[in-house]
Amino acid sequence: EPEVTQTPSHQVTQMGQEVILRCVPISNHLYFYWYRQILGQKVEFLVSFYNNEISEKSEIFDDQFSVERPDGSNFTLKIRSTKLEDSAMYFCASSKGQGNTEAFFGQGTRLTVV
Amino acid sequence: AQSVTQLDSQVPVFEEAPVELRCNYSSSVSVYLFWYVQYPNQGLQLLLKYLSGSTLVKGINGFEAEFNKSQTSFHLRKPSVHISDTAEYFCAVTGSGGSNYKLTFGKGTLLTVNP
Numbered sequence: 001e002p003e004v005t006q007t008p009s010h011q012v013t014q015m016g017q018e019v020i021l022r023c024v025p026i027s028n029h030l031y032f033y034w035y036r037q038i039l040g041q042k043v044e045f046l047v048s049f050y051n052n053e054i055s056e057k058s059e060i061f062d063d064q065f066s067v068e069r070p071d072g073s074n075f076t077l078k079i080r081s082t083k084l085e086d087s088a089m090y091f092c093a094s095s096k097g098q099g100n101t102e103a104f105f106g107q108g109t110r111l112t113v114v
Numbered sequence: 115a116q117s118v119t120q121l122d123s124q125v126p127v128f129e130e131a132p133v134e135l136r137c138n139y140s141s142s143v144s145v146y147l148f149w150y151v152q153y154p155n156q157g158l159q160l161l162l163k164y165l166s167g168s169t170l171v172k173g174i175n176g177f178e179a180e181f182n183k184s185q186t187s188f189h190l191r192k193p194s195v196h197i198s199d200t201a202e203y204f205c206a207v208t209g210s211g212g213s214n215y216k217l218t219f220g221k222g223t224l225l226t227v228n229p
Contacts, residue, residue, distance in 0.1 A: 043219040056216055105158035
């Protein structure tokens with residue numbers, strides 16, 4: 001069964017460092033998303049990506065965040081200068097279509113900023 | 115904009131007992147509703163979804179949910195739980211007229227099934 005894969009599963013980084021979280025969406029999907037879950041809090045939408053551009057982003061997704069689809073398979077989330085409050089589980093998701101189709105989630109990357 | 119409230123942060127039950135996990139939402143537009151499950155150290159897996167039509171939807175692993183528009187609820191039920199159902203359950207909503215699959219999640223309910 002096709003699945004969304006995320007690497008690494010756990011990343012520890014020092015405050016102020018840049019970090020790139022990687023995702024391989026399901027191959028025939030067209031819509032890509034990043035969500036995050038701070039420990040003990042809700043899963044929160046960060047950004048959606050379609051047709052090689054951001055289609056929507058939340059207020060959390062400020063200038064220190066960026067997304068990219070550098071090739072036909074990967075979808076990355078870059079955090080330019082990490083802060084302690086960026087520590088969270090980051091989930092990548094993909095879907096074939098929009099709201100009435102299922103979004104498939106990856107297993108997440110746990111980011112710890114120290 | 116939408117919001118989701120999951121009224122119970124933790125629900126402990128005994129094996130083979132019935133369970134209901136509550137979810138209420140608010141939205142100014144028509145919605146699609148979802149329940150996701152997260153097993154320990156795993157990603158989010160779709161249990162079931164309501165898009166339109168019958169208000170009672172059946173999902174995987176014997177779960178079902180009923181959409182109640184007047185009460186703005188989408189409670190998840192299972193008549194007899196197993197220990198393997200121990201997991202965190204998330205209710206989520208998205209606007210049905212939206213152009214993006216932007217899910218708004220509740221805080222989650224930790225279901226613990228005890229022997």
